[in-house]
Amino acid sequence: MLKDIFKRSHIAKAVLISAAFIVASNAQAATHIFASKLITSEDSKMQSDKTVIVENNKIISIVDGKNQGGEGDTFIDLSGSTLMPGLMDMHVHLSYQNEGPSSYLKRFTANEADYAISAVDYAQKTLMAGFTTVRNLGDVTNETVALRKSISQGVSVGPRIYSAGKSIATTGGHADPTNGRSSDFMGNPGPLEGVVNGVAEARKAVRQRYKEGADLIKITATGGVLSVAKSGQNPQFMTDELEAIVQTAKDYGMTVAVHAHGKEGMKRAILAGVDSIEHGTYMDKEIIRLMRKHDVYYVPTILAGNFVAEKAKIDGYFPDIVRPKAAAIGPLIQKTFARAHENGVLIAFGTDSGVSAHGDNAQEFALMVEAGMSEMDAIMSATINAAKLLKIDKELGTITQGKLADLVAVKGNPLEDITLMEKIDFVMKDGKVVKQ
Incomplete structure (x- = not known):
């Protein structure tokens, strides 16, 4: 009996040693x-x-x-x-970089693969600049949806991407991909291409983005600076179209980012329930009040405004229809940012990189501080504030x-x-x- 007890104790000891080794x-x-x-x-x-x-x-x-x-x-x-x-940039275009006149020809000379390969390069530059998460607000052919998958699988090197896929516009509006083309090449793009007219098409465009794997929706509620169209600030969506987009996006768990320069377009978008206003150039007291009331974030993109204002001084850099918009709108964004910050608008960091060079994203910090924001608040705009806008603040945005x-x-x-x-x-x- 003593022999059996001795044997069992040795077995138990061996099991404990093995378990400790495994742990x-x-x-x-x-x-x-x-x-x-x-x-x-x-x-x-x-x-x-x-x-x-x-x-x-x-x-x-x-x-x-x-x-x-x-x-x-x-x-x-x-x-x-x-x-x-890790820093976050809430407004980038990873598959594009402004190179002057040649940028407008690229729509006719570049293929889907060209945009995708460019995006790989620009994504790596963005990550090396310290931006571990970005919101990509506008693709040509869903290239950053594919890049997002490649990065998450460890095939490519780049930031964590939240992609809007193709931006949603109205016919002739900012982000209509056929603006400036001759009638032979203009065609009639619809929801598949991110161009809508009316409530039904607006809903279909959101569902199409979801089908293609987008994480959020980006719409162009007003004219834009770099599009080949006359106005840079007119409203370009009707209220019912905006409401249809927001309601449909919420059904799919998607936020809505809004390119907007003019006041009326911003007002309609805010009242429709969007999550962020990008650029916001002609924001006034009423818009500031509405943004605060509805907890809408402002993504300033001062860097892009300064960039286009400087390039507008160069003959031939922009098409004639774009140059006056760049000269007028660009310099105003920093002043708008100063007013918004002073009046307590929620601000999340964003650069519109792709207008300016990828990898230069952090130049936005100095512009924010120059306009009156504290250094700490500028850093927090690119960390916890951005995480809250993306609704990922339980996972990212602070060292916790x-x-x-x-x-x-x-x-x-x-x-x-x-x-x-x-x-x-x-x-x-x-x-x-x-x-x-």
Whole structure:
């Protein structure tokens, strides 16, 4: 009997040892990231000498001091740097980049594959600039829907993409892809191509975007600067069309972003229930009041406004019909931003990159600060505010235990020099270091 007890105890001991070995071998190594300064975006405070501990793709804790972890862990020393949540740009066009006169010929010379390959390149530049999440507001042929899948599968390198697919316009409106063509090439685009007239077509265009894999809806509620059409600010959707788009989008769990320069187009869109106004050039007190009342976000794109205003000074850079719009509208956006910020409008960071060069997105920060926003508020507009607009603030937007590990860092203190945001030298996306 004693012999049997002795034998069983040895078996039990062996089982315990084996179980401990299995647990140890399956334990995940952690990454410990120490930074001299930490901006969590949970509040407006900057913290000092913190270590953020990441396991798999999640933030598991934030501890005081320089914690290098244990055997098998990775330690990243960002002494002298400021660590922040991954940045978010709420208005990009990854498959396009303005190159002057040749940009208008590209519609006739480029194929779907050309746009897709360009998007791969521009997406990588965007991620290396510290933008781990973007909202892509307008494709040519759904190329960023395909790119989103490629990036999520680890085939391509780029930010987390929320794509609107093809923007929705009205006939002849901004984002009608046939504007400026001769009658032989103009055709009669419809909801499939993102061009609508009336409630039924408006609903069909939203459902078509859903069918094609879009994450959200983008509409052009007024004229635009770069489209080959006369007006840059007239309203281009009727109220019933806007209401149909918003109602249908909500049925599919999609938000609605609205390109708008003129007041009337903004007013109709806000009252229809949209989520954000892009550009907002001729926003006045009434529009500001409505945006605050309905919690509509403003995505300014100051960088794009400044870019087109400068290029409008160059003979031949824009077509004659575009040049006066660029000269008139471009310089006003920064002033509009200043008024909106001063009056408490919700603001989410956005650049309209593709108008200006991809990878230059962070130049928007200095323009925001120049217009009166604090450095911290500018950073929060590109982190927690953007996450709230996308409705992903439970997963991203702050450095918080349990959230996804999207982190960026700059040498020095961006609250003392906001232009440091243009020199991101550490990027982690989804727990993986992509730039160091």
